[in-house]
Amino acid sequence: MTDDVKDANRIDSVELFLAHALTLENEAADGYQEIGDSMAVHNNPEVAGLFLQMCKYGRMHADEVRELATGLDLPHIPPWEYSWEDGESPESASMDKMHYMMQPAQALALAMKAERQAHAFYAGVAASTANPRVRELAQQFAAEESEHVRLLGEWIAKYPPADDNWDYDPDPPAMPE
C-alpha cells in the first residue's frame, strides 16, 4: 500500500540510493531485533536467537552502507516517501506473520522472503537507474543479497520442517489485566 504511486525503483542519485539502502538495512535490523525480542519474551529462545542473529547481520550491513556514505550528504526522506514497491522497506520481515510457537524453519523462511525482496529491490534499481555509479552499487548490493539468500537456504536445510501441530497450544490464554 502506498499513497503515491511513483515510478517505482527509479533512483538516479548515489545519495538517494544510499539513503534507501541505509534505511532498508536499518529497518531490517530493527525489525529482526523487535521480532527476536518478542520471541524471547514469549519463551521461544531458539527462534529468538535466529532473529537476533539476523539482526546482527543487518547492523553490519548498515554499517557498511554508512561507510560508503561518508562524506556524502544523504537526503532526509520521510518513511512513506521511499521508493519501495509496496510502501514498506523490502527487507522487513513483517511482524504479522509471527507466532510465539513458530519453529526455526518457519522463521528462516520469513527471513528468506525478506532477503529475496531486498535482492529484488537492488536488482530493480540496478536495472532502471540512469546513473552508472548507482547501478554499480546496486548490483553489488544485489549480489550480497543473493549471497544471503543462498546462505539462508543452507541454514534452512539444517532444520526439519515444522510439524502439522506446530501451533497447537492446549492451554487457554492468560488474562494479565
Add this chain to the structure above:
Amino acid sequence: MSGDTVSIAISGAGGAGVMTAAQMLLDAAAKAGFYGLMARSSGPQIRGGEVAAFLRLGSRPVECLDDRFDVMVALDWLNVERFAGEIVLDGASVVLCDADAGEAPERIRASGAQLVPLPLQETVKNLPGGRMNMLGLGLLTGLTGLPEDVVGGVVAKGLKKRGQEVLDAGLAGVRAGMALVAASEVPACRLGSSPPAVAPRWNISGNEAAGLGCIRGGIRFVAAYPITPATEILEWLAPSLEKVGGVLVQAEDELASINMIIGGSFGGTPALTATSGPGLALMMESIGLAVASETPIVVIDVMRGGPSTGIPTKSEQSDLNIALYGLHGDAPHIVTAARSIADCQFTAQWSVHLAEQLQVPVIVLTDQSLGQSRAIVDRPADLAFIGRREMPVAGVTGYQRYALTASGVSPMAIPGIPGGEYIADGLEHAVSGRPSSGNEDHSAQLDKRARKLELFDYGDHWADVEGDGPLAIVTLGSCSGPVREACARAKALGIATRLISLRLLAPAQEDRFAKALEGADRVLVVEQTHSKQFYRYLRAHYDLPRDLKVLSRPGPLPIRPGEVFDCIKAWS
C-alpha cells in the same frame, strides 16, 4: 508431604501445556477418589508466557496450598524465576527437570531440593507427535502412584476430539513418563489409599461455584463488564442462565452493568453483577441508589491486588474497606465473604437470599485465589435459600412503597401488579416514595433501612466457629483454609485454638461475636491486606481482648498454613 497430602508444582513456557497436564492430573486424582486443589500463576504475556500450576492432592478435602512443594516438574527453565516466591522448595523436595535444558536457576539450586535431570526433550523427540506436558503427566502418574488406567481415561477424554493420532501420542507420552520415573532413583511421593467416595464429588472453581450459587438462589438477570479475575463467573453464567430462562447482558461499562441490574431487579427479577476492584469502585454511586431505593441486587467482587489497576492476576483481600464503607452517605448494606472454593456457592446463594429478603444490595467478596482455583469437593448439600421478596397483592389500595414496618422491610410492588404503581427513588423520600427533605422522613427512612438489617436473624451462617481454645483466630475469606489447617497442626501439638471465620462482615454481629469469643483471652487476626483493614474493622465494631496480634500481609503470595501455625506456636 504435609500429613496426608502431596504438593506438586508444574512449570513451563506457554505452549508446553502445563495447565492441561495439571488439570488432567487433578481430574485423574478425583476419579481415583482423592480430593485436591489446583491454582495457577502466569507471566504478563497473553500467550506463550511462563506458566506454573500448583496442585495439592490428598485423601481429605484440601482448602489451601501447602507451605512447600514435594515435587516440582519443570518442563523447561524459561523465566521460571518469576515463580521463585511461589514455588517453595526445601531439602525434602524433588525437582524433575530436563537434562538438556541447561542449569537450573540459582534459587532452585539454592533451595536444597534434590534435582533429578531426566531426558525429557529427548524422549519427546523420539515419540511421534509427543508432547512435553503428557510426559510430565506421566512422570507425576508414576510418582504419585495414580492408577495408569484412570490417568489414561482422563487423557482419552481430553484428547479424543483431536483425533486418534494425538490421543495415542498422548498416552504414549504418559507411559514414557512413567517409565522414566520407574527407571530413575526418584523417591516416590505416593498418594496413600483413596478414601471411598461416599457422595458424588465435583471438580469446580470458585468462580463457577459462585455462579451456581447465584442461579440456585434465584438470579435470572446478569449484566456485567469483563474484568480479571471475575470474568469466569460471567463465562459460566452466560450459557447457564440461558438454559434456565435467564439472560446475561454484556454492558458497555460497569456504570451500565450496575444500573442494568437495578433495573432488572426493579422489574422483579433477582439480578447480579460480578466484577473486581476497579469495577466495584465505579459501581459505588449506584449501589447507593439500590440502598436508598431498596432494590435488591447482588454484586460479587473477586478481589485482586490493589490499589488501582494493581495486580489483576493475583489475590489480595484489600477491597474489604471499599466493600464495607465505600458508599457515600449512611448506606447500610450487606457484605459477605466466601471462605473456600466450595463456600463460594453457599455464600453466593445465601447472599441472593439475603438481598431479596431484605431488599438491599449485597456485596459478596471472593478473591482471585478462590475464584480462579479449582478444587475437588464433595457435592454440597442442597440449600433452602431462595430469594423471596415480600410483595403487595394485586389490587392493593393506598400502597406505600416505603411504609414503616416493624421489621423495616416494606412489601415491594413489581411492575405488572395493579395498584402497586410507585416511583422508586434515590432522593430521600416519604413512605409513598415522594421526594422529601424533611427531618422526620429522613430519620424514619434511615432508621428503617438500618433496622431491617439489624433485626434480621442471620442464624449460624454469620461465621464458622470451630474449637474453643483460649486463642481465637479471627479471619475471613481465603485465609480461612490456611488458618483451619494451622489450627489442626496446633491441635496435633496439643495447642487448643478456636477458629472464627466470618461469612457475614456487615452488618456486624456484636452479640454473636462476643459469644463466639467467650472464654478466649487472646486473638490473632489473619488477613491478606497491607493496611490491616480487617483488624481495623474488627476494632471498630467488636470488643476485642487487649492481647491481640495481627498477621497481615498484602498479596501476591498467599498466606500459608505454616505462617499461621508459627504465629500460634510462638504465642503458646
Add this chain to the structure above:
Amino acid sequence: MSGDTVSIAISGAGGAGVMTAAQMLLDAAAKAGFYGLMARSSGPQIRGGEVAAFLRLGSRPVECLDDRFDVMVALDWLNVERFAGEIVLDGASVVLCDADAGEAPERIRASGAQLVPLPLQETVKNLPGGRMNMLGLGLLTGLTGLPEDVVGGVVAKGLKKRGQEVLDAGLAGVRAGMALVAASEVPACRLGSSPPAVAPRWNISGNEAAGLGCIRGGIRFVAAYPITPATEILEWLAPSLEKVGGVLVQAEDELASINMIIGGSFGGTPALTATSGPGLALMMESIGLAVASETPIVVIDVMRGGPSTGIPTKSEQSDLNIALYGLHGDAPHIVTAARSIADCQFTAQWSVHLAEQLQVPVIVLTDQSLGQSRAIVDRPADLAFIGRREMPVAGVTGYQRYALTASGVSPMAIPGIPGGEYIADGLEHAVSGRPSSGNEDHSAQLDKRARKLELFDYGDHWADVEGDGPLAIVTLGSCSGPVREACARAKALGIATRLISLRLLAPAQEDRFAKALEGADRVLVVEQTHSKQFYRYLRAHYDLPRDLKVLSRPGPLPIRPGEVFDCIKAWS
C-alpha cells in the same frame, strides 16, 4: 439572645426577596463592626419556592447558628411549615408577621413566641415601588439598632444598578419598616456595641473560602462537573483562576473531571476538583489511580444528605466513610476536614500543600452548612503553605520515578524535563515505573506509599485542641462550632472540658491523639451522621477511654450548641 448574639430568621415565598434582605442585613452588620453568620434553607422549587434565611449577629466571631431564634420576620405564611424544624422559637422569641396574611401556622403558635402582626402588605402597597423585603430589612434595622445610614449605604450599593427609582423605593421601605417597629410595642433586640475592627473583615462563604485557599495553595487547574452544594466553589474559581493564569474546565462528568485533574497534575500544574457525595463516589476508581501513580490532586467534597441523591440541599457528615475507606485496594491517602467557614480556606490551602508535598490525593471534607453559609470573619492570617513538589533536575540520568527513598517521597519529573521521561502507572510497578507483579515490588511500593504519609510531620495542624478538662469532646467539621460554643457555656458553669476538633482525619495521628487525650477520662464524640461513622473510625484507630458517649444525628437539622451542652451537663 444567647449571650452577646442576636438570632434572626426571615421567611417568605420566592420572589419576596428574603435572601436579598438577609444578605443586606449581614453586610450592614459587618459594616457596623459586627460579626455574623448567615445560612439558608429553601423548598424544592427552582424558583418561587419558600425560602428562609437564618442570621446570627454579634460582637464576637460566630461559628454556628444558635439553638433558637430571637426574632422571626415572616413576610408571608406560605409553606412556612417546611422550616418548622429549623426555626426554633420559644416564649422569649418575637415573630413579626403580616397582619393580613391570615393565621400563623399551628407550630408557630404552639411555640409560645410572641406574635406581632404588623400591617406589612398594607404599608408596602402604599409605597410606590415598595417591596416586602425592604420593609422587612427596615423592621430588623429598627429591632437590632443597626445605624440607618449603614443600612442605607448597603441598600444603595445593592440597588444602584437597578436605577434611582428602585433605590429610592428600597430606602423608603427600610424607613417604613423602622417606623413600624418604632410605633409598635415590639421588644428591641439590640446588637450591643460594635467592637473596634482591629483587622480588616471579610464577608465570605465556606465555598468561596475553600476556593481562595486552593488558589493560595497553588491550584491552577480545575476540572469539575456541577453539583449541589459544591457548585459555588466552581463559580468562584472559574473567573478567579482566569485572573491568576489558571483555568477551569467544565467536564462531561465526574469521571472526566477527576481524570482531567490527574492529567493536569501529571503535567506539573497543581490541580483540583470539587464535588459532593454522588460525584465523589464516581471518582473513587481514579482517586486510586492517583494513589498508585503518586499524582498529587485535591478533591473537595462538600457533603450533603445521603445516601444516593439523598437531600442535596442539606448538610450531613455522612461521606466520612467513603472519604476514608472508599478506595479499592490498600490506598493510603489524606483526608482533611474544614472546621468552620473561615477554616475552609486554611484547610484547603494546607491540603494543596500536603498533596503536592506528598504526591498523594487529598480529600477535603466540608459540608453544605459550611459551604453555602456566609460569615463575617477577621481576615485570615497569611499562610506559608504552598504546594511544592520535589522534582529531579533537568538532564538527570538513570531517573527512577518510584525510587525507594527514606521519606517515601520520590522526586517527580514533569514533562519538559529532559531525562525525566517516565510512564506513570496504576498497575503495580518497579521503581522505574514498569509494571511488575512481583512480591518484592508490590511490598516495597505499598510500604513507600504508606510510609510517606506516616513519616510526614503534620505539626499542630492535625487538630484544634482547646482546654484540658477531664471530659474530652472529639468532633470534626461543622460540628466544631456548636461544640466550641457548648464548651464555652460549660466553662461559664465551671465545667472544664477539652475540645479536640480534627482537621486531619487520615492518616490517623495515634501519638498526637493520645497526647491530646492525656488526663481525659471521658470522651464525648459529636458528629452528624446516622451510623456513627466518626465514632467507628475513632475506635478503629485510637485508644479511647471506656467511658464514652456519642452524640450522633443525621441531617438535615444542624447539631445545635445546646444539644452538646445538654450532653455535657448531664454527664458532669
Add this chain to the structure above:
Amino acid sequence: MTALAQTPALTAAAYKSDYRPVWCPGCGHYSVLSSLTKALAELGLQRENVAVISGIGCSSRIPAYTSVYGFHSVHGRALPVATGLKVARPDLTVVVAGGDGDGYSIGGNHFLHACRRNVDLTYLVMDNQVYGMTKGQASPTTPADWDRSKLTPHGTGVSPFHPLAVALAAGANFIARCYAGDPNGTARVITEAVRHPGFSMVQILSQCVTYQPSQKEWKTTVRKADVTTTRDAVRAARWLMADDGLSTGVLYIGHRPIYRPELQASCSVDDLESGFVV
C-alpha cells in the same frame, strides 16, 4: 392514522399522579408530561404495565408526576436502568425520560450504546440546552457563545452536541424531534415511538424559562421539517449534518435488528450441576 380504533380505557389525566410538579411555571417540561400522558392514553396501556425511568434533573422528575411505575434513578443512568428492566421484563412498556445534561453529558456513553443495542425503549430527551436543576450551567447542547453561567463566563467555546446526528451514527432506528410548544404533535410522535419496535430517540425542545429565557423564541423559530421520514440512513445523515436543530418530525426510521433475548428455560437448575461431577 396511527391512532387506536376504539376509545382508550383511561384518560390522559388518569396517567398523572396527584403530586404537583415543582417545575417553574412556564417550563416546557409541563407540556412534555401532558404529551406523554396523552400518548399513554392513546396507546391504551394499563398503568401497571408501563414504567417511566429517569435520571436526575428538572426533567428527570417526570416519573413522580405520572401514575405508572417508575424509577427516579441517579444522574445519567436512566438508560441502563431501563435497559435492564426491559430485557428482564420484555412484557412491559418502558419509557425513558430526562434532560440534555443527564442524557448527553454524564449519560453520553449509555446514549451511544442504547442507540446501538436497540432494546425496545422510547427515550424522551427534554432538551433545554442547559442544566436547569443546578442553576443553569452549559449543557452539551448549549450554544458555544452562551455566557450566562459563571462556570463558562465567556461561553463554552465548544460547538454544541448534535444529538440526532450522533444517534443516527450510533445506530438508532427511530429518530424524531418535537417541540414542547406543540404538545399534541409531541403526543403523536411519542405514540409512534412507543409503537416502533426497538430504541426510539425523541428529542423534545423544552424551554427552560428560568435559565434560557430566549427559548421563548422557539415559538416562532421551530418549524416542521421540510422532509418526510426517510428510511435511508445515508440520506438521513446528510440531512442531519446540515440541520439547524429547529425542525421537527419523525426524521428517520431504520430497520436494524432489535435486541431482545429469549427468556425460555430449556433445563432445570439441577441439570447445570452435571458439568461439575467428577
Add this chain to the structure above:
Amino acid sequence: MTALAQTPALTAAAYKSDYRPVWCPGCGHYSVLSSLTKALAELGLQRENVAVISGIGCSSRIPAYTSVYGFHSVHGRALPVATGLKVARPDLTVVVAGGDGDGYSIGGNHFLHACRRNVDLTYLVMDNQVYGMTKGQASPTTPADWDRSKLTPHGTGVSPFHPLAVALAAGANFIARCYAGDPNGTARVITEAVRHPGFSMVQILSQCVTYQPSQKEWKTTVRKADVTTTRDAVRAARWLMADDGLSTGVLYIGHRPIYRPELQASCSVDDLESGFVV
C-alpha cells in the same frame, strides 16, 4: 511534501524504550508502535516534550514501550487524562492511544466529548474489534455474529459501532483510518494528525492474532479510500454512513474552533481577596 526539511534530530528507534512488549508476536500493535515512533521522529520532537497517554488494554500498554513521558491510566479514561494535561500544558505534544474497548465501550462518553471539545490531541485507536487483554470478549466494533466469546455465545446480536461516523457526528475535525499492516502509511497519517490543530481521530485497524485470527484477511481486504480528503461535513457524513470500515486515508478535515484557554495571569492572588473585604 509534509515532511521536515531537515533531518530529524532523533531516529525513530530513539523513541522506543528498552522495555520489550508483552504483546503476542504477530499483534498489530507492534506496527502501531513503530508508526508512532517514526512519526515522532519525522516531527522532530524532543522526547521530553511529548506525552503518550493510555487507558488499559493490550493496546494501552504502548506508552511503556516509548521513551517519552506517558501515563498508563485506568480503563477508559485516557482521553480525560490527556485533556487535562494538554489544557494545563499547551506547550506539550499529547498523543492518546488505546483500544476499541477502552475507547468506545467504557470510554465512549469521553470519546464523544473529546470530539466535541476539540482540544489539540491526537487519538490513536488500535481497533482489533475485541477485548484482547481480557481473553477476547466482543467490543463495540465486533461484528454482530461473532460467537467466539463465552459471554456472547450466539454473537452479540448488536450492530457494530461505527467510530468514524460517530466522531464526525460528535464534531471531530480530523478523521482518518489506517491499517497496522501499512506502518509507513500509518506513520504519515499520525504525522498529519499531530500537525492538525485540535482533536484528531485516527482509527487504526490493528489485528489481534490471538482472538481475531481472521483479521489476517485485512492484508487483502483493506484498501485506500476511493475518495480524497473532504472538508465538507455533509459529504463526509454521507460517505461514512455507507462505508464498510475497510478503506483507509484521511477522510475528513473540518475547521471548528479549537479549545485552548489562555493561561495568562492578569492580577495577583492577593487581588482576589478584594471581593471579600467588608
